[in-house]
Amino acid sequence: MTTLASSGLPFAVKPLAPVRANEPIQDYETLVNHLHQAAQVEMSTIPMYLFAAYSIQTKGHNQWQPGISAFRTIVAIAIEEMLHLCLVRNLLVALGAGDRITFNDPQFIPGYPSKMLHRVPDLELHLQACSPDLMKNVFMPLELPAAQDAPPQPDRYQTLGQFYQAIEDGLIRVDAAEGKNLWKYAEDSIPWQYQRAYWNRDGGGEPILITDLPSALEALKVVVEQGEGVDPAKATVPIDPVNPTPGLDELSHYARFKRIEQGIEPIGTVRNIVTDPKVGDFEEPVAGLARLFNASYCYTLAMLDELYNLPATFTAETPSPRYHVERTFVSAMSGLLYPIADLLMQTPTGRPHPNPDAPPPCAAPTFEFYDFPSEIRKVGAHHTRKEHLIHLCNQAITDFPRLGGDNSVHWLITKMPDIDHLPSQPPAARPRS
Template sequence: MSNGPSPSTDSAPTAGSPSAGGSMAAVLDAFPVNAAQGITTKEDLRNHLIQAAAVETQTIPMYLYAMYSIAGQGHSRWAAGTGAHRLIRSIVVEEMLHLCLVRNILVALGFGDQVRFYDEDFVPDFPEYMLHRHPALLLRLSRCDRNLIRKIFMEFERPDAPPADGAPPKGQYATIGRFYKSIVTGLERLDTAEPQSLWAGNKPELQYVAAYWNNDGGGEPMLVKDLKTAQQALRMIVDQGEGADPAKPSVPIDILYPVPGVDELPHFHKFQRIAEGIEPIGPTWKVPTDPKSFHYADDDAATSISELFNAAYCYVLHLIDVLYQTPSTDVVPGKKSLRYGYERLFMSAMQGVLANIAEIMMATPARTGEMAKRKLQMAPTFEYSALPATGKKQHLIKLCDEAIAHFPSLGGDNGVRWLLGNMPDV
């Protein structure tokens, strides 16, 4: 563990103030849905699925930030740590799976080119409100503690409807469970009306179906080609997390081919175990809530590593986009495949590059500004970073070389600098 103060078990102060705005407002405007009307056209279905992908992107930075804040042991925060660390990691990887399953359905419907994960409007801007949840739930980047798990994470994954007065905002659903149920109903309705044309634009060679792994969770990528396979993909998303049946305390590791006794907990129940203290969190770093890049404006060292993290985070999102633009037709036994490399490396970038940069940041005390006065640690901000049109890999390496001057542990064998050298230039 890098030099710095001992991890704290106190609550982290808030470094920003809640905002009613956020990047998701642009997604709502560009791809509107009507909860009262449901899905009656193929465009309605597309809009619902793109908003479903937006919901998944809201979870990933939020859960990663909490996981990174746990002061674990070893070279990487991705390595197995305390019970809470391990459970949150399994949920993050399943959320990545859900993101790709939604995109597979979009590809199968002929809309694969109409969504980009690396897009300024698609990168969450915390604090922001959860889509399709009434009453409103404000999402935060915050240090992991039982209150955060109970008040935000469990509420996000709540399988039943929360108590609410009045109706949700116009066009939105009251719960993510109802939202996904509407998608299933809409798919069934449109498939009955026009089964041939609904799937006519499918490009199966552009779907993500391989090279996924999750040591502590279930599910796997799957090819979507018709109503049945789309229903299976949606069931995997719902059963593992959002909208799960509250009467189901566990779900099969393999949703599609269950084996009796080989189960895991849905996301809500995993978080519940942490909130109830069954799975310990352990010591955590005293990090800010909802940090922003401007908090590091007076510190060249902090700015350098913050910029590196955000660029690497956006590179991972872009790498997924490139994967979905690269046909799998070059995946041939005995030959090197560009596509298969992308499939393996986007998860490797999360595990190796992002986790290691975050570990170095969170183990380093802030040295200037309000964060230093409050004796907080540095932390990643998960903000949009404008990557160059070409030479993205070299851009990351340049940022890393600049940050290494302040944080030498970014270098060395198997360090971030070495890992970036092995990433594709996409």
């Protein structure tokens, strides 16, 4: 029986099979393949949305202050996309396919610019400063609602709602064919599913434990209702799509991006930054700061991966290592990624602008995969990944002293769990055909 440990993850994932165009999902392997690619689509939105939010200047203002603003809106949507990512992975774990997916993987982390997976017409995704044009030409088409009675589309879909409808239809079809055998690992997988989220209050939905077809359909409903494929006749969706309460609604992702595009939710001052940056675009020491961001980004994803290897057991006698990872993962989103990105976006790239009359642009986070040196992954080696992250931060502090001090980036890194020393106990997985 294959487990996460025996498969050699995170760098030995079975390659994905191509999606068969215009063929409905009728078997387990095709279903799992579609779910993996649905997770990739969700993942592709998160760096893009965070980049746009980070590009909005917030110094001198409280970005969490109550009231409408593009910054708060986009961050809230990114957090909901993180929930969608975890719901899709929960479903894979329940199906005994948790060993098929790793977030901190060079094959999973998206690059930019890139085309949205399987979509027609083509939609190119960018890491780009926030603007009404970005909302209109990228974010709104990405979250475009499906037309009423639109057919399911397992490949070359026009909207994400149609792609998810194809997954839902396939899930029902495979469940009818396999019955209880499809869910034979689901009950035992509950401790390894993502159960408790500390999402900010601007976002809706919550993790769902998946044990059978009804709970799986509930999870997919949350994903679709919040943004991908909501009925175009409705501008609002329930904050809790599974248990809707009259009066407790929120705008869909599409509707929220439209409000930003129309100026209803003001963007404010946007930084002069590069588009689709790469670490190789920068001179030192800016390149070192960008590497620190990428290492922090990948360590955050690795912590999220580790949640799925740590059972959710809570006893007074045995404190749960998962609880520490859960809380620190969320802290890293605001306490690591945002401060480093903010510093990058205030620092010139170190290279001249092609147009000498134009103001030189500042750097920006690149959201690239950072490959921690392989020898540090072994417990007992000279450096763990956490120690390497501290080393990168120490190097950057020389030129960027704001990284140090009380309640700083450096301070938070030292408080993070050392995931190389956590006692992983991955669940069993369904044997591959």
